[in-house]
Amino acid sequence: MNARPPPTSGWSVPRPEAEHVRSLLEAAGSLDRTWRPLVEGDRIIWPLLKGATAPEGTTGERIVVAQDAWAHAPPSIDPHRRMHDEMAGWLRMHHNDAASLHEALLSDLPQRWERLGDLVLLPSSAFGSSAWQERFASDEARPWACIATALKAARLGFQNVVASDTVRSSGATMLLGDHGEVEMLDHGVTFRFDATRQMFSSGNVTERHRMGDFDLRGETVVDAFSGIGYYTLPMLVRGGAEHVHACDINPEAAAWLLKGARSNGVDDRLTQHIGDNRDTLPKLKGAADRVLLGLLPSSEHAWEDAVRCLKPSGGWLHVHMNVEEERIEDWCQETLQQCLHYAMEVGR
Template sequence: MTVGQWGIRVPARQGEEMRQALLREGALDASLRVIRDGVFLILPLTGPREGAEHYEFEAHPGREVLPRHELVGGIAIMQDNDPDGAEKILTSRPSLHTVVFAEGEVHGEYRTREFRVLAGEQTTRTVVTEHGHKFTVDLAGAYFSARLSTERQRLLEQVVDGETVLDMFAGVGPFAITLAARAGMVVASDLNPKAIELMLENLGTNRVKNVLPILADARRLGEILPWKFDRIIMNLPLAGTEFLPEAVRLCMPKGTIHFYSLVSAKGEHTARIRELGGTVLSEREVRSYSPGQWHAVYDIVVK
């Protein structure tokens, strides 16, 4: 049986040292087998951390296999409505305070999702630690994806010191706060009041001063904002295509747009991007979503 879980790739010669360090932190998932990949090992983790990605691990024989779940801070999200399994997960991971079942997909203008608490505290609020930042999230109140941790670091490496950045669908602020380390200014917009409330909390927690939160419909940003931007983030996978014209209008010539979308074919949006005056620098899969569909990111330069 395989289990999807966070893992970290390390050189095999450092594997035992890293394994022991993770054990001391309570961050190693001892119920899963280590993966050997050539001269590297992939160690299973109990949650996201710097450098971690999602892998499929085999369970240790003789050890109880936990139901499939995803960890977001102190909350485990189950794929099945299994109260008994939820109790097993809760007792097996001391870092958890709640286990929930996702009753539906992300939907609506506010990008929210319904959850049922199966075990632990009656809350969907938790704190996620990511690359030195702490993000307070409310899974039922505002959009947040721990799986985009690596993607946020990839974009940070591309930001030139002093850039102006626009995050059109900022959620609780993880992209905005991450990129603020190099950007001169980040405008972080969202339509969801709860997302802005949590973003303000996260800006204070992380002592970030150069992010401007805006409660606004992304369709109206061109009417509100007096600037054009060097870099624009568009993380609205289900409906981002309709906002591409606005993003192009708001982007500086030779500026960059990072456009995230659910696709079922490579190059699905290339023709539309060219029509609007953009050139696709790269298209890559961020993660799988469902059979025949994946979460892709287009890195676009505007002519």
């Protein structure tokens, strides 16, 4: 957190010119946003950073101000603004010898991140530029606590590309905090997982919520790729499914799903099948009212077994797949025909 003392000077300007001068001071890196401006009659006094100057020709004048005259400004509601301000202070504290580089470094701050409970994951590319790497090489100080403060997070990490291995490992790297375990509430459902070990896809939030919107009372569901429960838990907690059979090849993910089910009080309606679903799905033949096939980029290898899982009276398949937008209609027809072919083969 920025612990700079209050300013000893400010820039006094007539009230009608105050906003224009504020923008000039901010652009010049002279404005101390930590403190509220002062009002004295028809003049506004903007707080100045130590040693800062106003651009030549700026309306107004520098005046001496008692340090106890200033009051803290409220934090910005814009997290990007908060990060910029916190990092500007951090750079002044640790890299003031490179002041000419500060604006370029501040313009290269991450613009997006993923929030998982009290853990924020920055993109793996964040702070990867040569300019930032040169700064880090010149000083062992790191801004992770500063960024966590700006983003109101207790822990901070880097996202990593999801591995292409069978269990789709995450491997997020912690920067601040001693573990990656997460317990988070999403749309009325508690999820639990270890972000350094399991993938949690915030990108599928719409589909995750939609699966919980179905009225599944009285239904038995098979989730062929359950992971930590992206769909299993919403179907149990919000959809009211009578029972879900959750299949996954990753025993760690399955363990976290069970923890999540217990946290939501639905573990009595969950049966887990750990192992390759080419082995587990055939054991669920004829058991399901619907089957989820939530594996990307493709779950096609499990379609035939999924059809066999449906009850003799039929049911629903939810097929997820990466498809080029211009091919969606053709893909839907091709997928329907393929699944109907499997259904005819097994007498559905």
